[in-house]
Amino acid sequence: MTLTDTHTHLYSKAFDKDRDEVIQNALQQNIKRFFIPAIDSETTHAMYALEKAYPENMFLMMGLHPTSVQPDTYHKELQHVENQFKERQFYAVGEIGIDLYWDKNTLGIQQEAFHRQIELAKAYQLPIVIHCREAFDEVFEVLEQHKGDDLYGIFHCFTGTYEQALQAISCNMHLGIGGVVTFKNGKIDQFLNQIDLKHIVLETDSPYLTPKPFRGKRNESAYLTYIAEKISELYNLTLEQIAEITTANSKKVFGI
Structure with a gap:
């Protein structure tokens, strides 16, 4: 059994x-x-060091996180992203998107950065990994403009409604399901089993969004098992079946 933390x-x-x-x-829990x-240029070195230490297990993305899209630096940061793609291989452009929880004033430049990075993903024939916080309408507005066979990826940390889930899937997005599915007030557990499992991938977003029973503490990849168990409960399938299907889905998205 192999689980994948996307x-x-x-x-x-x-x-x-x-x-x-x-x-x-995490490795001992079959998360391999x-x-x-x-996030931004300040995290690049740490990502590369992680890959060097675990070359068989770590698969890197490159992108500019929407909360790092700031007026004085975003042009330079986007150039950094583009330069990295010229130098080496990545498996996705991410995480990118729109976040209106922290700062609504940067919406315009967040949209610009999102458009530009989607075009980058298309140029390299790669998936995108979307960060969306309090910005479903704004994210979908951008996605609809780029919709096509060459746009695909993951709607990371999906917390929307059933209708929004269907809209994301219509844009060739898989739904990244994490700790929120275990929350009493998470709501996605109320409809998730109506979504075909072929559209689901698992994630932790560690160190954030820790699932029950560790909510409030630092999250880590080993806790993916609690998310997988909740999914197996919702779909009435074994943990092994959930691992097999969601890992196959991740291979379809990332090409590895």
């Missing part, structure tokens, strides 16, 4: 004291594939 920030400073232990714990999203 979104984990294992390079985060939150793991500086015990990163190897955290990764070994880790897809690593970028």
Whole structure:
């Protein structure tokens, strides 16, 4: 059995004291594939170091996170992203998107960065990994403009409605399901089993969004098993079946 964490920030400073232990714990839980999203240029070196330490398990993305899209620096940051793609291989453009939780004033430049990085993904024939927080309408507005066979990827940390799930799927997006599915107020557990499992991938977003029973503490990739167990409960399938299907889905998205 192989589980895949399609979104984990294992390079985060939150793991500086015990990163190897955290990764070994996950490997022992049959979580053997880790897809690593970028934030901005300040995280690039740490991502590369992580890949070097675990070359068989870590698969890197490159992109500019919407909360890092700032007026004075975003042009330089986007250039950094484009330069990295010229130098080496990545498995997705991510995480990219729109976040209106922290700053609504940057919506215009967030949209510009999102458009530009979608075009980059198309140029390299890669998936995108979308960050969306309090911005479903704005994200879908951008996606609809780029809709086509060459646009595909993952709607990371999906927390929307059933209708929004169908809209994401219509844009060739898989739904990244994480700790929120275990929350009492998460709501997605109320309709998720109406979505064909072929559209679902698993993720932790560690060190964030820790599932029950560890909610409120630092998240880690080993906790993907709690998310997978919840999914197996919702779909009335075994954990092994969930692992097999969702890992196959991740291979379809990332090409590896």
